[in-house]
Amino acid sequence: MIKTGFLGPKGTFSQEAMIVYTKGGSEYTGIDYNTMTDLIAAVSKDEIDEAVVPIENSLEGAVSVTLDMLATEPDIKIKAEVIIPISQNLLAKRGTQFKNIKYILSHPQAIGQCRKYIDSNFPDAMIKYLYSTAEAAKEVAEGNGDMAAVGSKAAAGVYDLEILQESIQDNNNNLTRFIVISKKEAPKSRKSKTSIVFSTENKPGSLYRILDIFSLWDINMTRIESRPAKNKLGRYIFFVDIEGHVEDEDVRDALTMVKRKTSFYKFLGSYPEFERQM
Amino acid sequence: MIKTGFLGPKGTFSQEAMIVYTKGGSEYTGIDYNTMTDLIAAVSKDEIDEAVVPIENSLEGAVSVTLDMLATEPDIKIKAEVIIPISQNLLAKRGTQFKNIKYILSHPQAIGQCRKYIDSNFPDAMIKYLYSTAEAAKEVAEGNGDMAAVGSKAAAGVYDLEILQESIQDNNNNLTRFIVISKKEAPKSRKSKTSIVFSTENKPGSLYRILDIFSLWDINMTRIESRPAKNKLGRYIFFVDIEGHVEDEDVRDALTMVKRKTSFYKFLGSYPEFERQM
Numbered sequence: 001m002i003k004t005g006f007l008g009p010k011g012t013f014s015q016e017a018m019i020v021y022t023k024g025g026s027e028y029t030g031i032d033y034n035t036m037t038d039l040i041a042a043v044s045k046d047e048i049d050e051a052v053v054p055i056e057n058s059l060e061g062a063v064s065v066t067l068d069m070l071a072t073e074p075d076i077k078i079k080a081e082v083i084i085p086i087s088q089n090l091l092a093k094r095g096t097q098f099k100n101i102k103y104i105l106s107h108p109q110a111i112g113q114c115r116k117y118i119d120s121n122f123p124d125a126m127i128k129y130l131y132s133t134a135e136a137a138k139e140v141a142e143g144n145g146d147m148a149a150v151g152s153k154a155a156a157g158v159y160d161l162e163i164l165q166e167s168i169q170d171n172n173n174n175l176t177r178f179i180v181i182s183k184k185e186a187p188k189s190r191k192s193k194t195s196i197v198f199s200t201e202n203k204p205g206s207l208y209r210i211l212d213i214f215s216l217w218d219i220n221m222t223r224i225e226s227r228p229a230k231n232k233l234g235r236y237i238f239f240v241d242i243e244g245h246v247e248d249e250d251v252r253d254a255l256t257m258v259k260r261k262t263s264f265y266k267f268l269g270s271y272p273e274f275e276r277q278m
Numbered sequence: 279m280i281k282t283g284f285l286g287p288k289g290t291f292s293q294e295a296m297i298v299y300t301k302g303g304s305e306y307t308g309i310d311y312n313t314m315t316d317l318i319a320a321v322s323k324d325e326i327d328e329a330v331v332p333i334e335n336s337l338e339g340a341v342s343v344t345l346d347m348l349a350t351e352p353d354i355k356i357k358a359e360v361i362i363p364i365s366q367n368l369l370a371k372r373g374t375q376f377k378n379i380k381y382i383l384s385h386p387q388a389i390g391q392c393r394k395y396i397d398s399n400f401p402d403a404m405i406k407y408l409y410s411t412a413e414a415a416k417e418v419a420e421g422n423g424d425m426a427a428v429g430s431k432a433a434a435g436v437y438d439l440e441i442l443q444e445s446i447q448d449n450n451n452n453l454t455r456f457i458v459i460s461k462k463e464a465p466k467s468r469k470s471k472t473s474i475v476f477s478t479e480n481k482p483g484s485l486y487r488i489l490d491i492f493s494l495w496d497i498n499m500t501r502i503e504s505r506p507a508k509n510k511l512g513r514y515i516f517f518v519d520i521e522g523h524v525e526d527e528d529v530r531d532a533l534t535m536v537k538r539k540t541s542f543y544k545f546l547g548s549y550p551e552f553e554r555q556m
Binding site: 037130171211 | 397493501506
């Protein structure tokens with residue numbers, strides 16, 4: 001039995017991503033945790049085998065708390081990625097009238113994804129940011145008919161809410177990439193990606209010199225994301241995804257060089273590239 | 279008279295940044311706007327001359343909504359930057375007991391800056407995310423004594439709250455960089471920075487080739503930040519800050535080349551580097 005954690009409560013997109021990842025296999029048990037901190041701690045303490053966490057949305061960008069965790073948790077590696085389409089819906093208690101909605105509740109990313117819809121349909125509504133779309137649905141279910149939540153259809157089911165309007169996101173290119181983190185690494189697959197995080201020396205051109213290494217070894221960088229180093233404004237750490245597996249000779253040699261040329265370096269894992277089922 | 283907008287209500291760090299920027303000069307009138315969208319629109323419609331908006335915090339990273347606005351608003355340029363230290367405080371109604379606090383309210387970045395303090399002192403508290411630290415203070419002032427807000431001392435003054443604990447941020451290297459946006463550009467100063475945003479062609483090594491241009495012209499890049507291009511997961515736009523002014527020959531020539539080699543390019547402004555008064 002494999003214990004797979006996800007960011008709860010039930011009805012979040014994290015749970016949906018977990019189901020895509022496990023393909024509903026009976027060897028997996030899903031366990032929900034209320035905060036990211038609890039979820040990560042559960043992996044560190046071997047309470048669960050792995051956890052599914054969001055890392056990037058095609059509209060709203062990187063999920064900072066996940067990146068910061070990857071940089072600082074020593075034992076945690078990425079073993080898989082899952083990409084799922086995100087569809088946001090307007091959820092309310094049964095019988096709620098559009099004109100009575102005074103509060104709109106959701107996670108900041110979900111609100112961001114529906115900003116135009118909210119601004120044009122509810123220009124006077126108060127926005128309340130909660131920890132997850134499912135928390136918002138839960139609070140609306142406990143409220144008194146002047147609130148709506150932005151969230152998944154699954155959340156409507158879990159909290160017995162009515163879907164007032166389907167698919168309210170401003171842009172249909174709305175996908176979220178989740179990663180599966182674990183202390184165990186993934187077996188080598190046909191098509192792999194590798195993730196690392198590093199900080200450069202504080203001198204001109206130091207990031208350029210690192211990217212130069214990938215260029216020399218003909219390695220394709222698919223993503224670069226910066227986060228503050230937290231010791232000084234203007235110092236950063238960089239998260240880089242490249243094509244290939246750390247056991248490939250070129251990738252191994254390039255990463256050895258990157259490690260030599262950086263002041264902080266952490267290998268985050270080689271894992272299979274997600275292939276969407278169309 | 280110069281009309282300078284900031285993200286309200288009164289008591290936000292944006293107002294504090296505005297005061298540092300204007301040095302309290304009597305030729306400036308500060309005007310608060312409730313949302314970022316309203317603030318930007320006010321600049322676009324010439325309702326105000328300029329606006330002070332947060333762009334980056336040394337712990338929590340980039341402010342996405344500001345970056346996205348810079349990329350999409352055609353007429354808006356950066357004319358100045360201001361860096362201020364951020365100190366968070368635990369604010370509550372007068373007479374509130376620590377042990378009665380069930381809800382902690384603030385902006386997601388402020389909560390992030392005090393995560394360790396909150397986790398160790400209020401492990402069971404519900405976190406509510408609001409649009410600004412000042413909104414949180416306002417809601418606490420209207421609440422019934424089981425809430426606390428994380429925010430500035432100024433907010434405590436505005437909403438008549440008690441400062442239960444001062445300086446609760448996890449890390450004292452907590453600075454926020456604000457930019458002043460306007461349709462008018464800044465006059466050339468002694469020590470300048472220049473900001474641009476661009477997207478590269480979708481082929482291997484394309485970002486590297488842009489950074490190569492800065493290297494060729496010996497231009498120092500002080501910051502690179504990526505944001506999703508929003509049309510497809512895995513496509514990004516890049517915000518880059520460099521040293522120098524667009525009227526400097528090297529900077530001008532390098533940027534001309536960057537423009538030629540990118541599929542989208544926008545010049546965001548040359549402006550004086552902020553010098554802290556110690």
